Amino acid sequence: MGEWFRFQGFPVKNNGVNGLILDAGGDILPSQSSQQTLMNNTREYAVGWFTLSLINAGLAQLKGRSGLGWWFASLFLGPICTFLIVVLDPEKPKP
Numbered sequence: 001m002g003e004w005f006r007f008q009g010f011p012v013k014n015n016g017v018n019g020l021i022l023d024a025g026g027d028i029l030p031s032q033s034s035q036q037t038l039m040n041n042t043r044e045y046a047v048g049w050f051t052l053s054l055i056n057a058g059l060a061q062l063k064g065r066s067g068l069g070w071w072f073a074s075l076f077l078g079p080i081c082t083f084l085i086v087v088l089d090p091e092k093p094k095p
Helices: 034-062 067-077 079-087
Strands: none
Touching: 034 067, 034 079, 067 079
16 A cells, blocks of 8 residues: 545544544654645635625626626725625616
8 A cells, every 4th residue: 555645624533533644554644734724724715705706796786786897896805895885875777
């Protein structure tokens, strides 16, 4: 065997050892480095921020505003745009 198994982001319970990663031979492997953890956290943060921008685009369209414009603004200002979309009155349709 001799292969090493790594599971990123999930603590592994194996033989009663919590949070430690074991290879095929049962030897304990070092856990993720702080740099790997930071990269995982950054990825999760970016996915959440992007999801918020899509939600903001939908909210803006429901209020008669430009979904594309608010989506682009939300990529940079995120929760501030959410607050503005919720607080501002809907656009009046032009006659």
